[in-house]
Amino acid sequence: GYPYQDQDFANIYRPLDPAAFDERRRRIYDPKRDWAMRTAQAADLGDLRQKRWLELGSGAGYFLASLRAAGAAQLLGVEAETQLVSQAGERLGPDVVQIFSGTLADAVRTHDADVYAAWFVLEHCFETGAFLDALSEKPAGTAFLFSVPTFGFATLIEGLSDRHYARNLDGVLHLQLYTDQSIRKAMERAGFAIKAEWLFGQDADDLYRAIAAQHSEAAEELERLSGVLDDLQALIDRARLSDARHILAVKT
Numbered sequence: 001g002y003p004y005q006d007q008d009f010a011n012i013y014r015p016l017d018p019a020a021f022d023e024r025r026r027r028i029y030d031p032k033r034d035w036a037m038r039t040a041q042a043a044d045l046g047d048l049r050q051k052r053w054l055e056l057g058s059g060a061g062y063f064l065a066s067l068r069a070a071g072a073a074q075l076l077g078v079e080a081e082t083q084l085v086s087q088a089g090e091r092l093g094p095d096v097v098q099i100f101s102g103t104l105a106d107a108v109r110t111h112d113a114d115v116y117a118a119w120f121v122l123e124h125c126f127e128t129g130a131f132l133d134a135l136s137e138k139p140a141g142t143a144f145l146f147s148v149p150t151f152g153f154a155t156l157i158e159g160l161s162d163r164h165y166a167r168n169l170d171g172v173l174h175l176q177l178y179t180d181q182s183i184r185k186a187m188e189r190a191g192f193a194i195k196a197e198w199l200f201g202q203d204a205d206d207l208y209r210a211i212a213a214q215h216s217e218a219a220e221e222l223e224r225l226s227g228v229l230d231d232l233q234a235l236i237d238r239a240r241l242s243d244a245r246h247i248l249a250v251k252t
Contacts, residue, residue, distance in 0.1 A: 029066040039196035054113035057121035061088030105134035135190040142251040153203040154243040192249035201242030204233040
């Protein structure tokens with residue numbers, strides 16, 4: 001089944017009132033949706049609003065709410081956390097997000113869709129190979145949108161100090177980190193071709209945290225550093241060292 005049965009994600013993702021829910025959706029999930037729509041058009045997949053969607057690990061339904069706000073109607077999510085399914089039901093109505101305690105491979109084989117989405121889910125998956133094999137059974141033209149944490153700059157600095165909290169080398173929640181090579185290998189196993197990538201991360205923020213933990217007295221210098229974090233992150237992204245990837249892949 002899904003990993004982390006004892007991890008209370010519902011406690012991490014607390015219920016939000018409608019205004020806060022919509023604000024979080026607009027800030028975090030609408031950009032994912034808009035990127036997906038643009039890149040799908042460029043990849044000749046047509047209008048994703050007209051497609052059948054299945055989101056794996058859909059949580060409280062933020063991304064599905066974003067798709068609905070854009071006009072998509074054929075939406076389904078599967079989620080292992082009962083409380084998160086309940087939260088999603090309050091925002092999206094019943095049965096849009098359904099409880100599912102099987103593996104990701106089971107979910108893909110149980111629910112046919114034109115587009116499968118998994119935002120920061122695969123790093124928590126025990127049976128990644130079986131999931132990729134299930135994707136390989138899908139017809140040509142099926143889209144897979146996903147994001148994963150990657151071994152990048154943020155990971156490189158996580159061992160520099162025992163005062164720096166590790167986000168990526170997290171022994172509790174992350175079973176694996178991805179690299180450009182392992183992403184390519186995974187898509188090859190599934191029979192999918194990568195059509196678009198979106199590279200960005202929080203590496204510069206992590207660098208700031210690491211320095212601030214060691215030099216909290218350097219307030220003036222830390223303030224100046226905070227003013228160039230976006231520029232630093234842009235350099236890290238261009239060097240393909242950012243701590244995450246968003247990918248659009250299509251079954252060949």
